[in-house]
Structures are given as C-alpha cells and as structure tokens.
Amino acid sequence: MSSVYDCSVVELPRINSPSGNLTPVCSRLQIPFDIARVYYLYDIPGGETRGGHAHRDLQQLIVAASGSFDVLLDDGINKRVVHLNRPYFGLYMPNMIWRELINFSSGGICLVIASRPYDEADYYRDYAEFVTTVRGGQ
Numbered sequence: 662m663s664s665v666y667d668c669s670v671v672e673l674p675r676i677n678s679p680s681g682n683l684t685p686v687c688s689r690l691q692i693p694f695d696i697a698r699v700y701y702l703y704d705i706p707g708g709e710t711r712g713g714h715a716h717r718d719l720q721q722l723i724v725a726a727s728g729s730f731d732v733l734l735d736d737g738i739n740k741r742v743v744h745l746n747r748p749y750f751g752l753y754m755p756n757m758i759w760r761e762l763i764n765f766s767s768g769g770i771c772l773v774i775a776s777r778p779y780d781e782a783d784y785y786r787d788y789a790e791f792v793t794t795v796r797g798g799q
C-alpha cells in the first residue's frame with residue numbers, strides 16, 4: 662500500500678526568459694509514469710475544496726499552475742498537508758492516497774498530469790470504504 666511519505670514534491674525544470682518562463686514535464690523524466698491524460702481545474706471560487714477521493718491505480722502529478730492551494734494527503738493511517746504555490750513544483754502522488762484540495766486562492770489553477778485515462782471505476786469516493794480497504798490487512 663502507498664504511504665503519504667511516498668508522495669513527494671518534485672522541482673520541475675524552468676526555462677526562464679524576460680518574456681516569461683516555461684516548464685516542461687516529460688513521461689519517465691520528471692514523473693515515474695507515462696502520461697495518459699492532462700486536465701486542469703479553473704474558475705474555482707476562493708476558499709473552495711475539490712477532490713475527496715482516492716484512486717485504485719492512478720498516479721498523478723499535481724501542479725498549482727496559478728495561485729495556490731493545499732493538498733491534504735491521507736493513506737488511511739497517516740496524514741500530511743502539502744502547500745502548492747509555484748508552477749515549477751509538482752506533487753507526485755502514487756495510487757491509493759485519499760486527497761482533498763483545499764484553500765484554493767481566487768483564480769487558482771490546478772494542473773493534473775495523470776497516468777491513466779479517466780475511469781470512474783478507478784475511484785474510491787467513500788472514505789470509510791477506502792480506510793477499510795487499506796487497513797484490511799490489519
């Protein structure tokens with residue numbers, strides 16, 4: 662099972678120029694998976710919360726492409742909070758981590774790079790079911 666300590670903040674490359682900066686993310690270079698999907702959350706009201714689920718198999722890199730938010734991580738035993746506020750830092754998340762994205766700044770954009778296509782069957786949306794599963798071996 663994954664641990665919240667398997668989640669890591671990755672510093673992404675930065676190509677800076679007076680006309681603006683650029684950050685590339687490549688499969689198997691900055692992230693340990695092949696990119697299957699990219700999506701982004703935007704027009705999020707300030708202070709709003711997203712997430713509230715875990716994934717059976719999906720791995721993700723989560724980036725505050727603009728603004729900031731906090732990610733609450735929970736592996737069913739331990740919890741951690743990671744603050745994201747720069748487009749050149751990404752939070753790598755393995756599968757089987759419950760997450761909530763909270764405290765969105767107004768105008769914040771959350772960019773997600775994912776290892777699999779969207780599949781509702783990959784989600785745990787019930788926290789009690791998630792905890793029962795991860796603690797099942799105990």
Ligand code: TYD
Binds near residue numbers: 700711712713714
């Ligand atoms: P969800 O993953 O619950 O969003 P969040 O974690 O940001 O709160 O997805 C919200 C809705 O969007 C849900 O109905 C599923 C749909 N969705 C897609 O159709 N494709 C996707 O790639 C994603 C991530 C979500």
